Amino acid sequence: MAATGDARSLAGLVGPGIRRRLLGAGVAVVALALAGTGCVQREDPAGASQAASNSGAAGAPAANQAPADPLPSWNAGASKDAIVAFVEAVTAENSASHVPPAERIAVFDNDGTLWSEQPMYFQLAFALDRVRALAPQHPEWATQQPFQGVLENDLPGVLAGGEQALVQLVMATHAGMTTDEFAAIVTDWIETARHPQRGLLYTEMVFQPMLELLDYLRANGFKTFIVSGGGIEFMRPWAERVYGIPPEQVVGSSIKTSFEMRDGVPVLVRAPGIDFIDDKAGKPVGIHQHIGRRPIAAFGNSDGDLQMLQWTTAGDGERFGLIVHHTDAEREWAYDRESSIGRLDEALDEAATRGWTVVDMARDWRAVYPDAVR
Amino acid sequence: MAATGDARSLAGLVGPGIRRRLLGAGVAVVALALAGTGCVQREDPAGASQAASNSGAAGAPAANQAPADPLPSWNAGASKDAIVAFVEAVTAENSASHVPPAERIAVFDNDGTLWSEQPMYFQLAFALDRVRALAPQHPEWATQQPFQGVLENDLPGVLAGGEQALVQLVMATHAGMTTDEFAAIVTDWIETARHPQRGLLYTEMVFQPMLELLDYLRANGFKTFIVSGGGIEFMRPWAERVYGIPPEQVVGSSIKTSFEMRDGVPVLVRAPGIDFIDDKAGKPVGIHQHIGRRPIAAFGNSDGDLQMLQWTTAGDGERFGLIVHHTDAEREWAYDRESSIGRLDEALDEAATRGWTVVDMARDWRAVYPDAVR
Numbered sequence: 184m185a186a187t188g189d190a191r192s193l194a195g196l197v198g199p200g201i202r203r204r205l206l207g208a209g210v211a212v213v214a215l216a217l218a219g220t221g222c223v224q225r226e227d228p229a230g231a232s233q234a235a236s237n238s239g240a241a242g243a244p245a246a247n248q249a250p251a252d253p254l255p256s257w258n259a260g261a262s263k264d265a266i267v268a269f270v271e272a273v274t275a276e277n278s279a280s281h282v283p284p285a286e287r288i289a290v291f292d293n294d295g296t297l298w299s300e301q302p303m304y305f306q307l308a309f310a311l312d313r314v315r316a317l318a319p320q321h322p323e324w325a326t327q328q329p330f331q332g333v334l335e336n337d338l339p340g341v342l343a344g345g346e347q348a349l350v351q352l353v354m355a356t357h358a359g360m361t362t363d364e365f366a367a368i369v370t371d372w373i374e375t376a377r378h379p380q381r382g383l384l385y386t387e388m389v390f391q392p393m394l395e396l397l398d399y400l401r402a403n404g405f406k407t408f409i410v411s412g413g414g415i416e417f418m419r420p421w422a423e424r425v426y427g428i429p430p431e432q433v434v435g436s437s438i439k440t441s442f443e444m445r446d447g448v449p450v451l452v453r454a455p456g457i458d459f460i461d462d463k464a465g466k467p468v469g470i471h472q473h474i475g476r477r478p479i480a481a482f483g484n485s486d487g488d489l490q491m492l493q494w495t496t497a498g499d500g501e502r503f504g505l506i507v508h509h510t511d512a513e514r515e516w517a518y519d520r521e522s523s524i525g526r527l528d529e530a531l532d533e534a535a536t537r538g539w540t541v542v543d544m545a546r547d548w549r550a551v552y553p554d555a556v557r
Numbered sequence: 558m559a560a561t562g563d564a565r566s567l568a569g570l571v572g573p574g575i576r577r578r579l580l581g582a583g584v585a586v587v588a589l590a591l592a593g594t595g596c597v598q599r600e601d602p603a604g605a606s607q608a609a610s611n612s613g614a615a616g617a618p619a620a621n622q623a624p625a626d627p628l629p630s631w632n633a634g635a636s637k638d639a640i641v642a643f644v645e646a647v648t649a650e651n652s653a654s655h656v657p658p659a660e661r662i663a664v665f666d667n668d669g670t671l672w673s674e675q676p677m678y679f680q681l682a683f684a685l686d687r688v689r690a691l692a693p694q695h696p697e698w699a700t701q702q703p704f705q706g707v708l709e710n711d712l713p714g715v716l717a718g719g720e721q722a723l724v725q726l727v728m729a730t731h732a733g734m735t736t737d738e739f740a741a742i743v744t745d746w747i748e749t750a751r752h753p754q755r756g757l758l759y760t761e762m763v764f765q766p767m768l769e770l771l772d773y774l775r776a777n778g779f780k781t782f783i784v785s786g787g788g789i790e791f792m793r794p795w796a797e798r799v800y801g802i803p804p805e806q807v808v809g810s811s812i813k814t815s816f817e818m819r820d821g822v823p824v825l826v827r828a829p830g831i832d833f834i835d836d837k838a839g840k841p842v843g844i845h846q847h848i849g850r851r852p853i854a855a856f857g858n859s860d861g862d863l864q865m866l867q868w869t870t871a872g873d874g875e876r877f878g879l880i881v882h883h884t885d886a887e888r889e890w891a892y893d894r895e896s897s898i899g900r901l902d903e904a905l906d907e908a909a910t911r912g913w914t915v916v917d918m919a920r921d922w923r924a925v926y927p928d929a930v931r
Contacts, residue, residue: 259595285803362845406805419849430849431780432805440845440863442838451845458846464816468618471736471814471825471831473847475793475804479727488815 266395284404293411412462504539658778667785687730786836878913
């Protein structure tokens with residue numbers, strides 16, 4: 184194992200190659216592929232200090248660049264050039280490539296595209312933290328898998344239960360409350376929980392270059408959407424503050440929700456059942472359902488984004504597809520074809536034939552994380 | 558029967574009180590409640606000329622009003638006052654009632670709230686027209702119910718098949734094509750089909766006062782959404798042109814959609830299965846799924862909007878609920894508690910206890926329809 188400095192974390196207990204897909208309610212498609220796979224190379228064990236160093240670097244470029252550069256954390260090169268060329272093409276007035284503002288729809292995957300996703304999807308860390316937090320109300324969990332495994336940091340014990348165990352974890356943590364209650368739980372967690380290796384708040388592990396890209400697109404009349412395999416209600420409570428993306432522009436996986444009157448007060452209750460899985464071939468469907476028109480630009484990082492990239496870039500006129508390739512084991516993580524989290528294999532091959540821009544994180548990004556607490 | 562000048566229309570064939578719910582794919586909740594119920598009172602048989610007269614009236618007020626009036630087609634009175642007071646309250650800076658622009662979400666039912674819905678939901682007229690248009694490709698329909706009944710204008714024959722027959726009609730007309738193909742079909746229809754009694758394009762039967770209300774809210778920082786029991790893909794192709802509401806702000810009932818690669822070209826295919834029914838208790842669920850935060854204003858006209866109004870107005874702070882009461886048999890239609898289309902009964906009672914504004918169409922609206930071809 185090349186990874187993780189925190190042996191106490193569940194992540195540290197997982198051996199190479201372990202992979203499970205979490206097809207449970209709410210999280211829906213959260214692949215439970217934890218740390219220590221071969222994909223994590225040369226990770227800095229001093230994660231937190233490294234991140235702090237990144238942060239310093241991230242803050243600096245804005246001052247060093249010409250004021251006119253809207254993408255100061257992007258190094259000069261083909262990726263940056265391609266982004267700017269696309270935006271200039273669709274915004275150029277009286278041009279054949281011009282796209283009306285209403286049609287300037289850009290969709291972004293979240294995990295691995297807007298923020299990190301190692302050593303496990305952050306929403307899974309949330310689910311595990313919720314099991315721990317709820318344990319006092321569930322004494323039976325002490326001897327009941329998969330909860331016992333979570334509470335004892337025995338992930339092999341959890342995983343022995345297979346997908347069903349993971350569904351149980353998600354149902355126990357993501358369903359059974361009102362939507363308002365769940366939003367409050369997520370908000371509390373996201374404001375306090377820290378990454379076990381980096382020591383950062385999860386919202387400090389968003390990608391500074393992508394924040395600049397979001398701003399740049401919006402400044403050019405684009406409407407930016409998240410289209411994620413993660414839970415839609417896990418992202419909405421903080422996406423506006425962190426990404427500038429309002430709840431109505433977040434698309435994700437969902438569990439069943441029902442309307443009830445409780446003592447004359449209407450509530451929406453989250454039920455333990457899958458409603459929609461917004462991953463792979465589900466992404467174009469989710470885009471269509473929520474947005475109702477084809478985006479002209481799509482940004483992803485894994486094979487889970489393949490169909491979204493295909494659907495977006497197959498439209499008429501100027502189109503833009505971009506893949507964030509995690510090549511930076513020093514500042515973030517390096518992984519692609521063999522990774523159990525954020526596997527990038529088929530989409531990487533197709534990028535060449537379809538003309539998608541592949542960002543080399545180590546080469547193209549001057550900084551990875553922002554310096555300010557967001 | 559008091560209604561309809563066009564005896565050839567299917568609508569004219571329906572006796573009083575006939576009602577069926579159409580729980581089919583795509584249309585989902587389109588109640589097949591056709592003309593001639595007791596609710597249609599004193600309807601002008603010269604529908605088209607009456608509508609033209611309405612149109613003339615609709616065009617005039619703007620010039621007769623003070624330029625500052627954003628709602629020229631609304632007569633002075635309690636309804637107009639309530640709307641203006643609400644908007645001024647939430648937009649007043651440094652006020653306890655102030656609502657940030659991002660939270661100024663307003664949701665509008667479509668059928669009966671933004672446009673007419675008699676003698677049948679316009680989407681059902683679309684379905685019947687599609688059966689007629691597709692008949693040459695389906696010679697078997699000549700002797701196969703429910704299609705035979707549609708083709709022979711024998712609606713009792715259609716209705717003899719019950720809900721299953723109506724589901725068949727919708728599946729045959731709303732599924733089995735790509736999303737792009739369906740959008741083109743809807744666009745062609747909406748640009749040419751005319752109301753059997755009024756002779757107007759359906760998009761000429763939108764309510765001028767509601768168009769002004771949409772504009773007024775948007776001018777005050779509101780984001781306006783449609784939340785309709787009708788098919789989401791039936792509304793999106795024209796909602797932006799007619800209402801100024803873009804596709805991503807349309808919420809409605811939907812059928813299953815799947816992603817496919819056809820000869821290397823990605824398509825989304827409409828399948829014959831219900832995905833979501835955006836009516837009654839489904840409306841708050843649809844709002845939550847698409848918008849992700851509770852609206853502060855909701856506008857409806859029937860019991861199908863009850864839960865949307867409850868959910869919206871039960872939130873904290875300033876809230877606004879409004880019901881369009883169809884009281885105008887001269888210029889539009891008059892119906893409420895006994896109507897099989899757009900029944901307004903429970904919600905009308907609850908309006909009094911919850912403080913919702915009830916618009917008396919005959920009294921409150923200076924004009925009903927706009928004068929310009931939209």
